[in-house]
Amino acid sequence: MMSRPLLVALLALLMPSAMAQSADTPGLLVMAHGGDPAWNASVEDALAPLRELYPVALAFGMADPASLGAGLGELADQGAERVAIVRLFLDGRSFLHQTEYFLGLRDDPPAQFVLHGAHGAPAGRGAGSGHGATRGHAQAGHGSGHAAGHGAASATPEPVAHGLDLALSLDGLMKADEVALILAARAEAISQSPSEESVLVLAHGTGDDVENARWIAAMERLTGDLRADGYHAVRVETLREDWPEPRAAAERAIRGYVEAETEAGRRVLVVPFRLSGFGPYRDVLEGLDYTASEAGILPHAAVTDWVDREYRALVARAGWASPTP
Structure with missing residues (x-):
């Protein structure tokens, strides 16, 4: 039986982007901590086979509103109206409350924000206020993010405005x-x-x-x-x-x-x-x-498998049109 990484790689080689991504193919936004260039490149490499199958964007930072807004804007520019958000963290509870708040999936802000990027309102593409931008297909989450004390804004930041249907993953790699x-x-x-x-x-x-x-x-x-x-x-x-x-x-x-x-x-x-x-x-x-062993969980083809599986599960639960097989 052909392994899933090989299958994904073959699909990417054999199927032109225009055929792989129909107009209603949901986008994939992957949230990841981010680090030095090698750290970031390992995430990019894991997502490379998936970019030929559906629209993909990355949001580095720990639920940073600027990077979330930029990632959603990138997917909107690719024609996506629905976005499945896979959180590439070990612990599914990491920054969950903060993520849900910034994406407009809940109204109550977390008790403490963890902001490594901008310490105020979201900047760049997707910035703005208003909770009503998210439509009704988003998957509600449970739990709260870490209150790790790395920094918090003096005023409550506003959620990101985006106008997209969202589905958010809840589980981490653990x-x-x-x-x-x-x-x-x-x-x-x-x-x-x-x-x-x-x-x-x-x-x-x-x-x-x-x-x-x-x-x-x-x-x-x-x-x-x-x-x-x-x-x-x-x-x-x-x-x-x-x-x-x-x-x-x-x-x-x-x-x-x-x-x-x-x-x-x-x-x-x-x-x-x-x-x-x-x-x-x-x-x-x-x-x-x-x-x-100097290597962490990345790089490994099985991470590509997991992201793909999480994406497809979110799309199925939301009742959206299925992406490529």
Whole structure:
């Protein structure tokens, strides 16, 4: 059976854009954190096969109104009247309340905005006020975004004006079975003798104990493939990076685990549970003996699969015309 990444790639090669995208094909807006050029390029590469199948735009930043407005404007310029919004975050709760507010899917602003870009009203294409721009097919969400304290506007920012039908994804990659395959592949790439190796999967985590436990539970589920690959042990940990006291305890636990496994004569493989790169883990593990996978979840073709699957599920739930097979 042909794999889905290969199928998507073949469709992109064989089907001209004009044929792949009919006038009523819903657009896809992918929200992603964004980072350095390599980080951003990894997201662009993941979306490249999908651009031949339907209109695609990117909104970097953590629910930044300017980038949301620009992305929606780009899709409107491509002729889209309906847009499925896939949030490429690990945690589906990340910035959800803020996203819904800026898109006009709810009237109440979050208690705290996380704004890394403009700290006022949305700028550029799609800027403006008014809650009535969104029509009735939007998918309502639940939960709230992080109040991470990275910055907040002094006055409540206005929602983005767009005039499009929207459907918003609610789940993050922590619920994606594709990630289990990626984590197993990352460990396999650096493994030499699984039965003599222990795998440590490291993630960002949260400051709240209950929320952090939810992260741990999700990571445990996604390491099922790893645990079936014959490693001596598989351990998941969160660094709780932005919260000094929980982080100090997490660092002790992480270093203690690596030290204990090394002293027992086992080779330690460290796999980041991050969208891109190795993050701050090199500093945390300084002086210890381990082998690391430098790659995060991106780049990997399975991320393309997940975005495509989320997009099609949103389109189906909204009752819109189906895109290409």
